[in-house]
Amino acid sequence: MSDTNNNNTITIDGREIPFEEGQTIMDAALAADIYIPHLCHRPGLSPHGSCKLCTVEVNGRSASACTLPAASGQEVSNNTEALNGVRKTITQMLFVEGNHFCPACEKTGDCTLQAVAYHLDMLDGHFPQFYPRREVDASHEGIVLDRDRCIMCELCVRASREVDGKDVFAITGRGVDARLIVNSESGQLADTDITTDDLAAHICPVGAILIKEHGYEVPIGRRTFDLHTVAEPGVEPVILKKGKHADEH
């Protein structure tokens, strides 16, 4: 399949872009430097389709850009006022179901949820807070698990399984009681085989999985999203570095 094949194109907000067989709408968009907001998607991991932030309309039907295979003739609406309104509501829902206190969070400025919220002009949580009770797991010597901030995106679940070759994380429970657990008899992170070298230890888009003893190394003002916008092409690897090398960019 070649990019120049006229049949293999879709349009996103009127712009015609090529795609290759097997690509999703998200893949094609990222390759064409088109930003479709997303939280549970990360190139290199299997698509998940759970956060629904990448909701687009394909020939008038609602779909998740990260899971729907691209197909010739698709006319995709993405950056519209209506869809960004839906995305803002979804982002607000993610904020109120957990316990997110940005000013007190080490991840502030490096947090994709926060960046997406800014991108969508979200000024408040809008909905009544759920204030769930969630447990912190500080048992591991190098990693802390703060479930208050978990958004159930399962990036850590997939990173551990697909890249690290382990199975450290899982989601348990049902509905609004869903929560992140780890794979050990004690239920403690210290008793799993995770290490700070694992992708799963670094991939969290929020501040639910943090590396110990490395807090506030990059001052606020010079963090990832102080220097970049979440919609910037090629920002994914920068996000993963978590501001540490922000000065290089």
Next chain:
Amino acid sequence: MKSENGPGKQPGTSRNQADNEHLLHLLFDIQQRERHIPQRSIAELARQLALPISQVESVVDFYSFFHREPRGIYDFMFSNCTSCGDVSMMHSLSERLGVTPGKTRADGAVSIDTTSCIGMCDQGPALLVNGRTLTQLTALRLEQIAEQVETGTPVEDWPVEWFRVHDNVRKNGLLLGTPFETGAGLRAAVEKGPEPMLDEITQSGLRGRGGAGFGTGMKWKFCRQAKGDAHYVVCNADEGEPGTFKDRILLTSHAHAVFEGMTICGHIIGAQKGYLYLRGEYRYLLKDLQAVLERRKKSGLLGEKVLGLQDFNFDIEIIIGAGAYICGEESALIESMEQKRGIPRVRPPFPVTRGYLGQPTVVNNVETLAAAAHIAVHGGAWFSGHGSDKSAGSKILSISGDCTTPGAYEYPFGVSIQRILDDCGAEDVQAVQVGGPSGTLIAPDEFERKLGFEDLATGGSFMVYGKDSDLLDVVSNFTHFFAHESCGFCTPCRVGTTLLKNGLDKIASGHGTKSDVDEMFRMATMVKRRSHCGLGQTAPNPLLDALERFPHIFEQRLVHDSEFEPHFDLDAALEEARQISHRDDAEAHLV
């Protein structure tokens, strides 16, 4: 193939030991024996089945019938369905036995809780005690139950008539009324050959009876054409839609036709293995279903060389669920079969190409398979000769609620709502919920509408609400149901169903304003449009239908003299402070 399927779960092995050791079955045994799932059992099971500990743990937490804290020796679960539930009865038994609902009594003897519809809507109020179905509750029966508990009589020794479940077939039709000669459908299928029989099914116009209505012939054809190491037939008997119980009757009195439909499907698509996924609430049917399977094996209708054919081996196994409505969604059902949480998969790929263990799989409703067996005997034209243009054949309805004769009624498609209401003895009807909470709530001016895929599609639930029903209560019940049953995978449904539930509670408690109604409408529309699967896409239906057709049920509870009311009552929140300070004067109140 990922590790989480466990060993012995590779496709192609038609008989493997592991199927008898399904995680859901092992957990049920532990729950019965220990009255909960202890932490050590989770690790033991994980080792035994070679699954990650977190996978076993997540399954325990996902299904309503497994508990991490011990339940009582007598564990009661009252249905909270508007038809087969009566939560006031739960409260009287709780009071009588000194139990706080949801908590096990201090001596460990009794626990009482609610559960989603248990499919006894024609003979409620009903409950499950230690997983066994108990129907037709009365105040007297509750007293008798309390006495059995107090005297420590084991549930096994309680009078058998308490547990009797009746078919209550009120109106026979094409399926319920046509005698089925065991083996006749399969013999016809074998004689005809797979291709011609598939054509027959296609020509019959049969569409899925679960409600979605996908063409059965088309589904079988796709699966037959799909390449794989093995093909599977799955009968979806996870009948969880509140108000539905017609599969219960088919499985009780027409199990041969259901199993024969599965076997015919197996012959056509080239499967050697079929699974019946039975909802946990129907566990009482298991023994009889297994006996039918045994008889079919002895008659050469199942097992090796079915009907003497050298190249046709087909077996059926039963997997029993554990209280999760979402598992009625076909891909969630497959996940559950694979010993995981019932999370709907991303589609495409569809199960017909990548289903159970990643192999081509047909998932059909119980009624669809029974119909297929009849079509094999009588031909496609026999079936398509009934019903309406776009909806061939008949539909078995489960009728419950405010009518004189609840039960199963079979009609050709195209029948009007009014005709059905007349037949079941429903008068002064305020509303009908067609197709269950995920279906359509209709008002009297729509009673001339007709059942069928072209007008009112239904999986069979038909709940009648008389003039004295509190419709806001009904909508609230359904909205709570969906929040309880949401799997939690996608944001719109996970968070949205709870926001809708909370919003409705606020209005029902007299604290809602016009802006709350507008907010709920906006949220309901979003959840319906943007959710991942059918659960979220239909969860807002009761609310949206009621807002459109019965706006007064909301308006009459609203606060009209203010634009906003907080969720909680500020003055009531000060009550504790008043008690502590021994004050009750005007100054100590906000109003």
